[in-house]
Amino acid sequence: MMNNNLREGEDFYYNEDGYIVLTEKYHLKKGYCCGNGCRHCPYHYEAVPEPKRSELIAAKKHEKKS
Secondary structure (H helix, E strand, C coil), rough: CCCCCEEEEEEEECCCCCCCCECCCHHHHCCCCCCCCCCCCCCCCCCCCHHHHHHHHHHHHHHHHH
């Protein structure tokens, strides 16, 4: 999935554990929810199966309140 055209800070960043995290901008360019429960999914986790989808949505709402 990752390719040489991706730009750090724009399409992805590294989290505190050293993992690559794809940005909302990357997901919008991709054009769909992959169903993996990505942190910055702009598609409301539409392809993530329940109950994980509801858990992710609730966590995102809680994160925004903090």
